[in-house]
Amino acid sequence: MTVKQIKEEVMKLKKETEATILAHYYQPIEVQEVADYIGDSLGLSRLAKEANSEFIIFAGVDFMAETASILNQDKHVLMPNPESCCPMAAFLIPEKIKDYKKEYPDLPTVVYVNSTAAVKAESDVCCTSSNAVKIVKKISSEFNTDAVLFGPDANLADYAEQLSKIKTIKMPDKGHCYVHSQIKPEHIIQSKKDYPNAKVLVHPECIREVRELSDVVGSTAYMYNTVKNSSSTEKEFSIGTESGLMERMAQDFPDKKFYLVMNKLVCYNMKKNTIELMKYVLEHLDDKMFEVKVPSDIAKKALIPIERMLEFS
Ligand code: SF4
Structure with missing residues (x-):
């Protein structure tokens, strides 16, 4: 067939x-x-x-x-x-999150949705790359703290910290996405040389140096909407996320041109x-x-931080 x-x-x-x-x-x-x-x-x-x-x-x-x-x-x-x-989810296991909570008993725990249900069940609230900044601000204000525990993506934690001004204790220090973390500053610099008229859009899972060289940092939906709402004079975009989004946008916006900031931005998973x-x-x-x-006892506990996220965002 x-x-x-x-x-x-x-x-x-x-x-x-x-x-x-x-x-x-x-x-x-x-x-x-x-x-x-x-x-x-x-x-x-x-x-x-x-x-x-x-x-x-x-x-x-x-x-x-x-x-x-x-x-x-x-x-x-x-x-x-x-x-x-998602290999990123493997960076944080329930036993580890319990250790962090013991070490920082007063801090709220924010867990990226890219985590297992058992890890979510140990958290106070979940977040996505769309709402991480908002969630960190809300939960720290609810707990009256100037820091939160955040895992498993250290780059998203760093991005949320930069924008919210709330300290994020990374669980663990080096949790990352293998697709986004392979983008290096030199890729953005080269992409800007190759396509000087293109706006550079990258995902918050990229490292800070990459984010700082780019024009727009946001979730896939945010990138999509940035292109959708762009003016007719904005014709070119360099994309720093998994290639599937670029293929979607190339179909939906045939009058625009898209480039990946580096070759092979593919999540094989x-x-x-x-x-x-x-x-x-x-x-x-x-x-x-x-x-x-998901086993019902874990599902019951994990539902609370997921629903809290949906309510907050
Ligand atoms: S791109 Fe793939 S590896 Fe990276 S966070 Fe998403 S699912 Fe996980």
Whole structure:
């Protein structure tokens, strides 16, 4: 079967089963094309909560599907490839977060959604790259502190600290995303030389030196909206995030030009969901292998910081 035929089959199966497909901007473009909704972690968390279908197919990585499952315990959340995981989440385990909490008993704990459900269950509030600054400000004011514990991404913690002026104790010091942390200042400098008219947009998971050389720092949804709302004279954009977002924008804004700030900005974990697996999961909705379930005691505890985040943002 060709990709076009598989996509048609997916659309047919989706209609028959009344399943909802949610896809992250980093998914392969053909997976994005069959989705009902495309978005970043925050947008997809909200959509997962609002979805009316019995079956939600989550084309993203494991922590996203876990969050959707925690928010929808009466529905079936399935992942096309259960092996699609985020290596950043492995930087923080529940035992570690408990150690930090013992060392800093008065500080609130902010956990990036790129973490396991068991880690979320130990936190006071979750955040995404869209709302990290706001969440850090809100929770520190609620706890009346001038510092917070923040993990597992040390770069996002640093970004939130810079903008909120609230100190972030990183859990751990070196937690990072392998895709964004490979962007170095020299890539931005070279990109500016190659495309002097392009606005440079990067993700907050990039290191500080990269962020400071760029024109815009924001989540994938923020980057998307920056391009969407740009004037007709702004024609070129250099993108410092996973390549899937650039492919989405190239389709949606054909009058603009896009460049990646460096080659091979690919999250191989996100790309484990393929259009073939989308078709397969829709044909096997009752197969427990694809269903994401968080143990109920952990889900109950993790729901509190996730809902607090949605309420705060
Ligand atoms: S891009 Fe980075 S943070 Fe996002 S899923 Fe991939 S490894 Fe995790």
